[in-house]
Amino acid sequence: MSRPARPSRPPSSPSDQASSPPPGSLPLWQLLSGCADAVAAVRQGHSLTDVLAERRPQERPGVQALSFAVLRRLGMAQALRQKLVPKAPQAWVDALLLSALALACGSEYNEHTLVDQAVEAAKRRAKPASGLVNAVLRRFLRERAELLATVEQDPVARFNHPAWWINRLKKDWPEHWQAILMANQEQPPMTLRANQRHGTVAAYRQRLVEAGLLPESDLSAEQPPVNQPDPIALPHGVPVGKLPGFEQGDVSVQDAAAQIAAPLLIHAGGHPLPAGARVLDACAAPGGKTAHLLELADLDVTALDADPQRLTRVNETLSRLGLKATTLAADASQPAWWDGKPFDAILLDAPCSASGIVRRHPDVRWLRRESDIAALAQTQDAILQALWPLLKPGGHLLYCTCSVFKTEGQDRIDAFLQRNTDAQACPSPGHLLPVVEYLDPARHNRGDGFFYALLSKTTQGA
Numbered sequence: 034m035s036r037p038a039r040p041s042r043p044p045s046s047p048s049d050q051a052s053s054p055p056p057g058s059l060p061l062w063q064l065l066s067g068c069a070d071a072v073a074a075v076r077q078g079h080s081l082t083d084v085l086a087e088r089r090p091q092e093r094p095g096v097q098a099l100s101f102a103v104l105r106r107l108g109m110a111q112a113l114r115q116k117l118v119p120k121a122p123q124a125w126v127d128a129l130l131l132s133a134l135a136l137a138c139g140s141e142y143n144e145h146t147l148v149d150q151a152v153e154a155a156k157r158r159a160k161p162a163s164g165l166v167n168a169v170l171r172r173f174l175r176e177r178a179e180l181l182a183t184v185e186q187d188p189v190a191r192f193n194h195p196a197w198w199i200n201r202l203k204k205d206w207p208e209h210w211q212a213i214l215m216a217n218q219e220q221p222p223m224t225l226r227a228n229q230r231h232g233t234v235a236a237y238r239q240r241l242v243e244a245g246l247l248p249e250s251d252l253s254a255e256q257p258p259v260n261q262p263d264p265i266a267l268p269h270g271v272p273v274g275k276l277p278g279f280e281q282g283d284v285s286v287q288d289a290a291a292q293i294a295a296p297l298l299i300h301a302g303g304h305p306l307p308a309g310a311r312v313l314d315a316c317a318a319p320g321g322k323t324a325h326l327l328e329l330a331d332l333d334v335t336a337l338d339a340d341p342q343r344l345t346r347v348n349e350t351l352s353r354l355g356l357k358a359t360t361l362a363a364d365a366s367q368p369a370w371w372d373g374k375p376f377d378a379i380l381l382d383a384p385c386s387a388s389g390i391v392r393r394h395p396d397v398r399w400l401r402r403e404s405d406i407a408a409l410a411q412t413q414d415a416i417l418q419a420l421w422p423l424l425k426p427g428g429h430l431l432y433c434t435c436s437v438f439k440t441e442g443q444d445r446i447d448a449f450l451q452r453n454t455d456a457q458a459c460p461s462p463g464h465l466l467p468v469v470e471y472l473d474p475a476r477h478n479r480g481d482g483f484f485y486a487l488l489s490k491t492t493q494g495a
């Protein structure tokens with residue numbers, strides 16, 4: 034299998050409900066075997082989302098839960114395997130060893146059961162290697178304390194991120210880098226956005242309380258101002274089918290930090306965009322922010338995405354929510370598709386490293402390469418520059434990325450402002466780190482890492 038050309042978008046999110054498989058699922062050896070397939074594929078450069086999509090439906094939840102747990106401890110597991118077996122075994126056997134080691138370091142499984150089941154998985158898939166798997170894992174159990182003490186000296190093992198990523202965070206966030214790395218190891222909350230065309234957020238909270246999905250204490254939280262989001266964080270994740278009115282479009286799943294975009298752009302000028310305002314959502318798929326814009330205001334939205342397959346998800350989302358936009362499969366950096374009529378507002382949720390959403394995508398840190406960041410910055414510059422002439426004077430452009438790296442955030446905006454004297458920075462959130470409870474601590478809304486910059490176009494051009 035070949036490495037994907039270049040990461041340009043966060044994968045769609047497999048939900049992360051548990052670090053152990055649901056009751057009544059398949060035997061552990063079978064899930065470990067599938068987990069080793071997934072870990073081997075990620076190590077070869079494949080997205081976990083794509084890999085999981087290829088598994089049989091009955092295996093998927095269990096394999097996913099194990100793979101999430103393993104990828105969160107892959108740095109530690111790799112360092113341990115290196116100590117125990119300096120010459121890496123064949124890729125699948127290696128991935129099986131790494132999976133068992135990672136789970137033995139941090140999961141609810143009994144470590145002896147884990148070893149027995151890993152050996153069973155090896156016997157069924159790679160019999161000659163089963164002796165090695167047995168010997169290595171039993172040695173780990175015997176020498177665990179000393180081995181852990183040794184490998185924890187290495188930051189990659191301690192923080193479970195690549196060295197370049199850790200160094201970049203240290204440079205960008207000298208005070209917060211460790212907290213960001215620790216936050217990336219957490220399971221994210223399931224956060225909802227009530228469709229305000231179908232009722233108030235308070236009314237939807239009440240329905241969640243009645244369905245036993247939200248504690249009653251959540252009803253007393255104050256409503257935020259109109260230009261602020263009102264996300265609902267559930268204490269436990271549930272399948273979307275269990276959310277009241279999901280199929281009827283009463284609610285969507287969207288991280289708290291992502292819910293900032295639509296109200297911020299709609300109220301950018303100090304008053305809401307008027308009905309019929311022309312808005313471009315330039316990198317729209319899968320359509321979370323497009324839908325939010327349309328839930329909040331009667332806008333004429335053009336939703337663009339370069340990936341036609343992902344664009345079908347925008348149409349599905351809009352159709353479930355009963356909303357309408359013009360959807361276009363096109364490259365935002367080459368606006369040949371533009372009809373020449375300026376937009377009143379533009380949302381650019383640019384392709385990025387997805388370094389802010391590592392909790393939901395534990396594979397991302399292992400898939401990215403340091404060189405990707407400079408390439409992504411070039412793409413971000415190109416799209417920003419290409420879209421600027423499409424904005425009418427006096428209009429606003431909201432640039433955002435789900436990245437915690439300054440190169441993909443403030444640095445892009447500083448460079449843009451240097452190049453475009455008709456652009457002005459407006460008050461906006463800037464970098465949001467996954468460590469700051471910036472939305473509503475009472476509701477435990479610790480959002481993903483994000484960057485937001487709002488720009489306005491002066492009426493006199495440069």
Ligand SMILES: C[S@@+](CC[C@H](N)C(=O)[O-])C[C@H]1O[C@@H](n2cnc3c(N)ncnc32)[C@H](O)[C@@H]1O
Pocket residue numbers: 041042043291315316317318319320321322323337338339340343363364365366382383384385416435
């Ligand atoms: C961060 S995701 C957008 C998420 C989306 N705004 C949402 O809230 O659901 C970035 C998107 O940019 C798209 N993309 C990448 N390069 C692009 C380009 N040159 N023109 C338009 N879309 C592009 C990717 O296909 C991906 O869907």
